[in-house]
Amino acid sequence: MHILDFTDRKALITGAASGIGAAGARLLANGGAATLILTDRDADALDAFDPGCSVVRIAGDVADPGHWDEVAPHLDGLDHAIVNAGIAAGGAIGETGFAEWRRVLGTNLDGAFLTLSTALPLMREGGSVVLTASVSGIKAEPGTAAYGCSKAGLIHLARVAAKEAAPRRIRVNAIAPGGVDTPIWDQTPFFRDLVAEHGGARTAALDAMAAMATPLGRYASADEIAAQVGFLLSDMAATITGAVLVSDGGYSL
Structure with missing residues (x-):
């Protein structure tokens, strides 16, 4: 039996x-999940992704209430949810336009709210939810206002949801990773600059950041966080x- 059943x-x-x-989808499939409802705004990548079990794929923007009108009919009897959709951003407060602020909070926080407000009423008693937050929502750093505030809000949203869902024995938790090797880094200008400084070597750029910022001297893989x-x-x-x-390798110490 798979250790996570x-x-x-x-x-x-x-x-x-x-x-x-x-x-996370692969881990659930390997653990015997019968059906996964997968959403992502990258329709092509979603269509190409096969986690290894029965899948319902619905492309769309988690910050769009209309997207959830489409997803909701597939959620009756839901057991679990990974509220993971998010985008990255960087920039000092005085250099961040309001449109950029709203773009980040729209996906990261509004999208999580819409996910929970749709999924929780349809979840079975005894279900469970995990929201992907970030250590940026706990530890303040220059240039992270929009992203960090979106993740701090997400952490508190998870706590409120946990209290509201507890009478139905539904558990809601958050994970706050530090550096993780995922494509979200490639959305940030500072990381693209760092890759260029390392001759285009993405892995070398990640290793350099991890060595400087993380006591354990390494970043996590997506599979490690998914576990x-x-x-x-x-x-x-x-x-x-x-x-x-x-789960930050000691970055927040």
Whole structure:
């Protein structure tokens, strides 16, 4: 038996076509999940992704209420959800336009709210949810206002949801990774500059950042974070709710 047993479960994953979302989908499929409802705004990547079990793919923007009108009919009897869709951004407060601020909070926080407000009423008693937050929502750094505030809000959203869902024995937790090797880095100008400084070597740029910022001297893989998400979703975490698992290699120490 797979150590994380999701036999015959139904799960929703947002931001499912790459990174932590895709790794989470594969982990659930390997654990015996019967059906995965996968959403991502990259329709081509979503269509190409095969986690290895029965899948419903619905491309769209998690910040669009109309997208959830399309997803909701597939969620009845839901067991689990990984609320993972997110975008990155960087820039000092005085250099960040309001449109950029709203773009980041729209996906990262509004999208999480819409996910929960749609999924929780349709989830079975005893279900579980994990929201992908970030250590940026805990530790302040220059240039992270929009992203960090979106993730801090997401952490508190998870806590409120945990209290609201507890009477139905639904658990809601968050994970706050530090550096993780996912495509989200490629959205940020500072990382693209760092890659250029390393002659176009993306891995070398990630290793350089990890060596400078993380006591353990390494970043996580998407599969490592997905395994931790899987634990929080699983029956092994049956008494854990409203928690934030910080998985940052010691960055926040």
